[in-house]
Amino acid sequence: MPVDQGLRLAESVSETRQWDRLMELARIGAIPGDGVNRQALTALDRQARRLMIAWAEEAGATVSVDDAANLWFRVEGRIPGATPLLTGSHMDSQPAGGRFDGIYGVMAGLEILCALKDSGLTLDRPLEVVAWTNEEGSRFAPGCMGSMAWAGTKPLAAFAETRDAEGIRFADALAEQLAAEADLPRRPLGGQAHAYIEAHIEQGPKLETEALDIGVVTGIQGSRWLTVTITGASAHAGTTPVSLRRDAMQATMRAIAALNTLTADPTDVLRFTVGSLTVEPGSSNSVAGMVRFTIDLRHPDAVVLAAIGDAVAATVAEAALPCVATIEERFSAAPLDFDADLVTAVREAAETLGQSWSLMPSGAFHDAQLVAGAVPSAMIFVPSRAGISHNPAEFTSAAQLAAGTRVLAAALASQSRV
Numbered sequence: 001m002p003v004d005q006g007l008r009l010a011e012s013v014s015e016t017r018q019w020d021r022l023m024e025l026a027r028i029g030a031i032p033g034d035g036v037n038r039q040a041l042t043a044l045d046r047q048a049r050r051l052m053i054a055w056a057e058e059a060g061a062t063v064s065v066d067d068a069a070n071l072w073f074r075v076e077g078r079i080p081g082a083t084p085l086l087t088g089s090h091m092d093s094q095p096a097g098g099r100f101d102g103i104y105g106v107m108a109g110l111e112i113l114c115a116l117k118d119s120g121l122t123l124d125r126p127l128e129v130v131a132w133t134n135e136e137g138s139r140f141a142p143g144c145m146g147s148m149a150w151a152g153t154k155p156l157a158a159f160a161e162t163r164d165a166e167g168i169r170f171a172d173a174l175a176e177q178l179a180a181e182a183d184l185p186r187r188p189l190g191g192q193a194h195a196y197i198e199a200h201i202e203q204g205p206k207l208e209t210e211a212l213d214i215g216v217v218t219g220i221q222g223s224r225w226l227t228v229t230i231t232g233a234s235a236h237a238g239t240t241p242v243s244l245r246r247d248a249m250q251a252t253m254r255a256i257a258a259l260n261t262l263t264a265d266p267t268d269v270l271r272f273t274v275g276s277l278t279v280e281p282g283s284s285n286s287v288a289g290m291v292r293f294t295i296d297l298r299h300p301d302a303v304v305l306a307a308i309g310d311a312v313a314a315t316v317a318e319a320a321l322p323c324v325a326t327i328e329e330r331f332s333a334a335p336l337d338f339d340a341d342l343v344t345a346v347r348e349a350a351e352t353l354g355q356s357w358s359l360m361p362s363g364a365f366h367d368a369q370l371v372a373g374a375v376p377s378a379m380i381f382v383p384s385r386a387g388i389s390h391n392p393a394e395f396t397s398a399a400q401l402a403a404g405t406r407v408l409a410a411a412l413a414s415q416s417r418v
């Protein structure tokens, strides 16, 4: 599509329609402080998807769902059989999440479907908008299950036995979702796309601090998710001498302190987070017999990430003595550089639309990191107020969101020629 048509498509993006719809979606699973709790494969997730489906149908898209419950909206292009352009993100939220993480990228795609309809423009290629299943990984770990299964990085079956905090199997939650959406046509899991561009809030402070409109995302740092289980022996809190205890909680505190030393980084590039802790029996007058905690480790350099991640097991084992530590790796994603030509296309789209921009890496992982294994991919960031995300206070203005969607429209249009 010539540049002027890309501009016309961008101009047809409606700031108010996009904002109003995001606010309507934010009522589904609303929590105090403007937040959202709408985790993957829940009834609230289904309710939000139904609303999005209705809007997509109104925009003239055909709707389908695949075996991973990834939700697809498609409009045809001018050239029959051309490989589609792909955009999207995720609709699931963190347990105490905001109104924009993920859902913005799906809404931006939907808004472009609406802009195509309103403008009467047709891309050469079909355009598909996808809502990937379970990006957050907060209910069922790891994250990015839907995009991982689609890209073929891991088979869907690998996640079947994963359980949420209530003991519900991922396979059962997925089956429930697919049954609730059995009226939708089923499409095969996997496929081809000419290019994937995902719009997302930055979730960090760079764009706001530098007063920029658009982040042209160059790549994503690597992540490793580990689960550590420390086993001691449960005992009576009043009667058991310290010398006879194998206290899993004390061992955990030593282990985390040792990990803080291992991961100390004066350059503040390495990210180390212990975000979840389970204690058994979890009784105030019993010594802990077992503690399980999660580690989220991130770094842009694969060598550093490998070295630090691989050192976790020995560090924890030594610090936890006389308790016993075991480690399970639940997820890893290598640092990734996005497709150079597509990054250039995003930058040029921002320039054409008169938006200020900066090249930047992503600190958060995203579905694009997985999709990039199968399809040339890139991302567009819009500012996050005070850099806050994974928090109800997450905020991006209607105008900032619309600017990102316009850049997405122009960037997709630039990739449309067959």
Ligand code: GLV
Pocket (backbone or CB within 6 Å): 135, 136, 143, 363, 364, 365, 366
């Ligand atoms: C995704 O939500 C991440 O943790 O980066």
Ligand code: MN
Pocket (backbone or CB within 6 Å): 090, 101, 102, 135, 200, 366
């Ligand atoms: Mn997200």
Ligand code: MN
Pocket (backbone or CB within 6 Å): 094, 101, 136, 390
């Ligand atoms: Mn998130």
Ligand code: MN
Pocket (backbone or CB within 6 Å): 135, 136, 364, 365, 366
């Ligand atoms: Mn995310």
